[in-house]
Every structure is written in structure tokens, then in C-alpha cells.
Amino acid sequence: MIPYFDQPALQIGPFTIHAFGVLVAAAAWVSLTIVQRRFARVGLDPLLGHRLGGWMLLGGIVGAHLFAVLLYFPLKLRSDPWLLLRVWEDISSFGGVLGGLAAALLFFATRARDVDRPSKVAYLDAIAFVFPAGLAIGRLGCALAHDHPGTVTSFPLAISLRTDAAFNYIAGVYRDGGIALPEAARTMGFHDLGLYEFVFLSFVIVPLFVWWDRSRRPVGFYLMAFAALYLPVRFGLDMLRIADARYLALTPAQWAAAFIMAAVPFFALRERKLRFAICGAVILGTGWACASGGP
Numbered sequence: 001m002i003p004y005f006d007q008p009a010l011q012i013g014p015f016t017i018h019a020f021g022v023l024v025a026a027a028a029w030v031s032l033t034i035v036q037r038r039f040a041r042v043g044l045d046p047l048l049g050h051r052l053g054g055w056m057l058l059g060g061i062v063g064a065h066l067f068a069v070l071l072y073f074p075l076k077l078r079s080d081p082w083l084l085l086r087v088w089e090d091i092s093s094f095g096g097v098l099g100g101l102a103a104a105l106l107f108f109a110t111r112a113r114d115v116d117r118p119s120k121v122a123y124l125d126a127i128a129f130v131f132p133a134g135l136a137i138g139r140l141g142c143a144l145a146h147d148h149p150g151t152v153t154s155f156p157l158a159i160s161l162r163t164d165a166a167f168n169y170i171a172g173v174y175r176d177g178g179i180a181l182p183e184a185a186r187t188m189g190f191h192d193l194g195l196y197e198f199v200f201l202s203f204v205i206v207p208l209f210v211w212w213d214r215s216r217r218p219v220g221f222y223l224m225a226f227a228a229l230y231l232p233v234r235f236g237l238d239m240l241r242i243a244d245a246r247y248l249a250l251t252p253a254q255w256a257a258a259f260i261m262a263a264v265p266f267f268a269l270r271e272r273k274l275r276f277a278i279c280g281a282v283i284l285g286t287g288w289a290c291a292s293g294g295p
Contacts, residue, residue: 001189004166023141031134055107056100063099064091071252128222136201142194150191150240158189177243
């Protein structure tokens with residue numbers, strides 16, 4: 001198993017710079033830099049794309065925070081209403097995606113009304129092509145911070161619980177979830193869901209996107225491909241979470257993933273992308289089957 005270590009941090013006077021924050025900032029910078037080249041490559045206006053990217057980044061920051069505090073930490077918000085304004089605290093990647101998409105729709109409705117529908121999809125598709133790489137960098141930060149712990153396990157890629165620091169950490173997570181820690185936990189590890197997502201994004205989705213990019217793809221291909229590849233994996237990984245808020249046995253991210261997966265076949269059929277339609281239907285059925293046997 002992988003040894004446990006505390007999140008790397010750099011102390012500069014009264015300020016502490018954590019690895020997570022550095023990697024999230026790096027993810028944003030890398031994504032914005034690469035997508036500018038992507039816009040030019042596929043024949044889109046880089047200036048308009050730059051403005052769209054700025055709106056989506058801002059919307060993603062706000063959406064990530066609101067999704068987290070409203071759905072994952074409502075009790076914290078009730079006791080501390082000012083938390084709603086501290087956008088640097090408590091964030092959710094799914095909320096960031098939804099907030100970014102909402103900002104894109106608002107941008108096209110107010111700042112780019114003359115852009116036709118196929119071009120709007122093309123801009124979003126270019127962003128979807130780059131997004132997995134940026135998300136992978138951000139998930140590396142999650143892995144270093146161990147901020148998405150899952151159940152204890154003997155899986156080889158789990159984080160070992162042999163040290164006191166690791167054991168005390170996961171014991172606190174189980175305690176927060178109201179679950180008893182197994183007696184044999186000392187000899188086990190815990191699922192690090194941020195690490196698993198980093199591996200999946202880096203070694204499956206990103207290489208597939210690069211491979212597919214060798215040939216010209218229809219507009220909207222990468223939007224559909226990301227949804228078909230990422231959402232079922234994210235849905236499944238959330239089954240391993242311990243203390244996350246749940247609504248009818250599903251986490252907020254699982255509900256969001258389920259609704260999007262349900263929509264994928266309909267959009268795919270309208271665009272005549274039958275392969276993705278079939279894939280989306282299968283994924284939806286599999287997801288609900290998993291949910292019926294979840295915690």
C-alpha cells in the first residue's frame with residue numbers, strides 16, 4: 001500500500017501555502033493556456049474564447065463553493081451564514097463544473113448573442129477537450145491533501161493506516177460519519193478517491209482524448225465523451241465515501257451525475273451520435289443498479 005504523509009505546505013511568515021492550493025491554481029493556468037491554443041486550432045476566435053474562459057472560471061469558483069456549502073455542509077452554513085461569502089472555503093468539483101456551465105450560458109446570452117448554436121457547442125467542446133487535464137492536476141492536489149477519503153480496504157493502491165497519523169485521520173472520518181471503524185483497520189488502508197480520479201483521468205481519459213484528436217471529430221464529441229467516461233466512474237467512487245451528506249442514499253455529486261447521465265442519451269440521439277446514446281443508456285441503468293445496493 002501507499003504510505004500516508006501529511007499534505008506538503010510552505011510557511012512564509014504568517015501565510016501557509018498548501019500543495020492543494022498551488023495545484024488548483026496550476027490547473028486553472030494550464031487549462032486556460034492550452035484551451036487558447038485549442039480555440040485557434042479548431043478555427044474559433046481565441047479572444048472570444050478567452051472571455052468565455054474567464055466567465056467560466058469565475059462561475060466555477062462560485063459554483064464550487066455554493067454547491068459544497070448548500071448541499072454538503074448545510075449545518076455549517078446554518079451556524080455560520082458568513083461562510084456563504086468565503087468562496088475559498090469548502091469547494092466541490094461538481095459544483096465547479098455546473099457553475100462553469102451556468103456562466104457559459106449566461107455569457108452567450110448576454111455577451112455573445114450573435115454566436116450561433118453550433119459555434120457555442122464548438123467552444124464548449126474545445127473546453128471539454130482540455131478539461132480532463134486540468135481536472136487531473138486538481139485531483140493530484142486532492143490526493144496530496146487526502147481530502148476525499150473512502151472506506152478502509154486491503155486494495156494495493158490504498159493509503160496505509162499503519163502510522164498513527166493515518167489511523168487517527170481515518171478514525172475521525174469514520175466518527176464523523178457515525179460508522180464504527182473495523183477492528184482490523186490498523187493492518188489495512190483507506191481508499192483515496194482523489195488519487196483514484198487522478199489516475200483515471202491521467203491514464204485513461206487524457207490519453208484517449210489525445211488519441212481521438214488524431215482524426216477530426218464532430219462538434220460536441222468531447223462533451224459527450226467526457227460525460228460517458230467520467231460520470232459513471234465518479235458515481236461509483238462516491239459509493240466509497242464515508243461521511244459525505246446523502247439524500248435518498250446518494251451524494252449530491254451522484255445526483256448531479258445521474259441527471260446528466262440521463263440527459264446524455266437524449267442529446268446524443270438528437271445529434272445522431274448513436275454510439276454515445278447507447279453508452280449513456282447503459283451507464284444510466286448501471287448507475288441506478290449500483291445506487292440500489294449502496295449505503
